[in-house]
Amino acid sequence: MSHSGIRFDNVSKAYGNLRVVEGLDLDIAGGEFVSLLGPSGSGKTTLLMMLAGFEDVTSGRILVDGALVNDIPTYRRDMGVVFQNYALFPHLDIARNVAFPLEMRGMGRADIRQRVDRALEMVQLLHLRDRRPSQLSGGQQQRVALARALVFEPRVVLMDEPLGALDKQLREQMQLDIRAIHRRLGVTIVFVTHDQQEALTMSDRIAVFDKGRIQQIGTPREVYDRPANRFVAEFIGETNLLAGTVETAENGGTAVSLSDGTRIEGRSPAGLARGSAALASIRPERARLHAARPAEGNALPAQVTDILYQGSHIRVDLKGADGQLTVHLDRSAGEPAVGAPVWLGFAPDDCWIISP
Amino acid sequence: MRWLKGAYASLAVIFLMAPLLVILPLAFTSSAFLTYPIPSFSTRWFIELVDNAVWQRSIVNSLIIAPSTTALATVLGTLAALGLRGRVPFAATLRTVFLLPMVVPAVVMGVGMQVLFVRLGLVNSYLGVILAHTVLAIPFVLISVSGSLAGIDRRVERAAESLGASPVRTFTRVTLPLMMPGVLSGAALAFALSLDEVVLTLFVAGPNQRTLARQMFSTLRENISPAIASAAFIIIVGTVVVTALLFLAGRGWQRQRRS
Structure with missing residues (x-):
């Protein structure tokens, strides 16, 4: 399985007169882990929502593997999304939650079971497969959400502040877990966060956002040691x-x-x-x-x-x-x-x- | 403090239940009068309900009208709740319009409906009574379903879409199961409301569409017989049974989804 590159080409988003993302260009290589880092209101989440298909693009083009996805509805984009509040299905048990994307793809029962178990094993939650989401802790729920977003081997995994609701210790453990999973599966990950430490720890590259524009894009070392401007210098570290x-x-x-x-x-x-x-x-x-x-x-x-x-x-x-x-x-x-x-x-x- | 709370709760329950506790034993009286003391217990008034053609008819009518109203009001009220959930212009105004039947006096609605139904040829018809009851029941379904829709996190539906569910499948696999408790309690309310509705029925129903509640109302005016208490007993038992069934259906729905 090869992993997909993403290209944002002069992408803008406006709500009426309010311009949230302005003429943004960004290339993400297949298999890369890129963080979108910035304060709230900087446009990073809006960009992720446009990539997922939850928000329309006002102007510009978004390409995945060279193909325009602007007008493709979310459910055909083949991207796993992990939300900050987990967004698990409360009426389904853990196994059924993880099975959901496979059922949507019409996979057979035996295959589904095997894949679900493998995905739950990856996040070390196989023993909780029959529980309801409400019976799990926040960290466990987020790991279920992660398994659900990875189980169908999507082209890209998008994460919207996935660790924001967890306490510090758990967050640091999850950072390492997600990094290890990324390294093992080699899937392209776009990760939104406002936590600079998290971005430095996890990313291949960091795109630093402010006022709807990318202020700098580079490796963690580059943005920390060689900030492009005052905003980046002060925001990171x-x-x-x-x-x-x-x-x-x-x-x-x-x-x-x-x-x-x-x-x-x-x-x-x-x-x-x-x-x-x-x-x-x-x-x-x-x-x-x-x-x-x-x-x-x-x-x-x-x-x-x-x-x-x-x-x-x-x-x-x-x-x-x-x-x-x-x-x-x-x-x-x-x-x-x-x-x-x-x-x-x-x-x-x-x-x-x-x-x- | 705890003792006081318990006493208060008991008083509240007694206040709510007292009328029922007074009337219900009379359903089993052997006397021909709706009064205490009860000489001896008998089921003669239930037999009267079943044997007497007028009462019999009214029971059958209620069995036609209440379930039909329930089905129609539940579907329409649920659709209204779903529609008003989206980004609709004037959503607040529209919601108020949908809720009007709750606040407009039933007599006013009754007169209006009678005038309208005469023109449409719906007066003295089952459809007319069902439509009248449905108008009254829709706000209850709307409120109940809107309540359960408000409890659904939109991001859960977004998650379903990102995982490959089309809008239709997102609705059937995620939204509908999550809103089902609200739909079922709305249906129970609609059923109860239709079963004991009198005022609109007086205006739009003909002699052939007399419902159980309507028949009780006439009997009260003509001759106060203990058959009324027996009919009340049937209405209460019917409401409780249907509500319980809808509740169990909700539980069953969830259990089936679980496995």
């Missing part, structure tokens, strides 16, 4: 943003002078012009604190305002020349004292410069 003016820009090596005249060096995407305004993004875990000005790399003077113990690391809040800064320190690193003057140091490789 924590970051320190310093405003300044581009002094020199050549071959990725870029220098910025901050408002107080400090010059810092970093990397940047192509296209930053000399003299233009820029933002330097420094992840808190990439910065270090020094008692004296370090000889190498960038350095900013600051004063410690607070120290917060976080278990896996220590968070230090600082007051810099331009506002508040945050640094995450290893537990093994020495702790400064609150109120002490320090130097915040970071390598040019860990300083990503973007246009504001």
